[in-house]
Amino acid sequence: MKTNAEALASRETLVSLIDRHSSALAVQLQAHHLNTFPPTSEKGIRHFQPSEAARFLGVKEVYLRQVSNDIDDLEVTTTPGGRRSYSVEDIDRIRRHLDKVGRADRRYLPRRRDGEALQIVSIMNFKGGSGKTTTSVHLAQYLALKGYRVLAIDLDPQASMSALFGHQPELDVHVNDTMYGAIRYDDARRPAKDVIRKTYIPGLDLVPGNLELMEFEHDTPRALMRRQPGDVMFFQRLADAIDEVRDDYDVVIIDCPPQLGYLTLSALSAATSVLVTVHPQMLDVMSMNQFLAMVADLLREVAEAGGNVDFAWLRYLITRFEPSDGPQNQMVGYLRSIFGAHVLNFPMLKSTAVSDAGLTNQTLYEVARGQFTRSTYDRAIESMNSVNDEIETLIKKAWGRTT
């Protein structure tokens, strides 16, 4: 048995060991980040082929070509072979142009109109690695590429979403730069607009995350103890912060941490829709079962305290799906039989294009297509677009639109 002194000494050793590991890792990560994104190279998004640009704009390729010729100072990149490729800025320009000159019965700018409420989609599941961040970032980028004004909120202290957007939490996200800055309980609280950053995609803004978000998990129990009648409930704080900027956006996408803490509860309460990502494997589904039971209990409490528990939609998205895997198929069948139409029709296929792009903090919309076998990339992006398209339809339905 260890004496007290020995136990204390080994604890100190552990502390210093972990400290050393943490510093060494930070140095390596910083070097990796500088390597991946040298200060001179801004992270950005790739150019799109005519078929892709036409899809984002909702027009035919021939029409796209014709319209882009009509815009005087638009210089679309053309390969020596005569193939055009469109930047996100080109697509944005063309969309605005179409809005002015296009068919009167078509809407090229799909932004919400009077009477259509801001859609806040919270992406959650407390199972780690179920694809929350991958789904959040691709959905946010897709919707922005389709012409919506999107705010992506990284509510996870691990800040993987921010990393995918090219931010390194320890390097360029400072104190009070995360959503915590806008929902904290003390006087250092800032307006929500002060924690929002532009990204390299027109129409897409980001609230980055870092470890300080954890403070909200620590502050909330204390705030609950000191609570005075009439104080705003903790789960209302995020909703209120988003409310400050509601006129600037059509859709808000919230990437939640893999726990059911106060941050996730706040995201649930702020949400108009909930997307639960689930990898179709027994352990994941069992853990989701616990997640759902806890969510239901907590929502009851939120409802009793006067919080929002109304949703436009709740959907389960099957992630990292391998169609050739028997047990996975069985699990998907099982989920569909239990949850019925609440499971999205399209699953997100497992693809090395997604995981490899992730290694350099890129998405399928950013990574160069030539980096993969064509069929690998095309299969992945087709699957991703189908999922995102299905979610876009749900958003439009929530606005009462039929097309």
Ligand SMILES: Nc1ncnc2c1ncn2[C@@H]1O[C@H](COP(=O)(O)OP(=O)(O)OP(=O)(O)O)[C@@H](O)[C@H]1O
């Ligand atoms: N469709 C896919 N095909 C292949 N790999 C994928 C796919 N979706 C996600 N991944 C990979 O799985 C890992 C976990 O994904 P992701 O970070 O999106 O999950 P998460 O639920 O946000 O995790 P956490 O709970 O830690 O926040 C990542 O390495 C990601 O690149």
Ligand SMILES: [Mg+2]
């Ligand atoms: Mg994540």
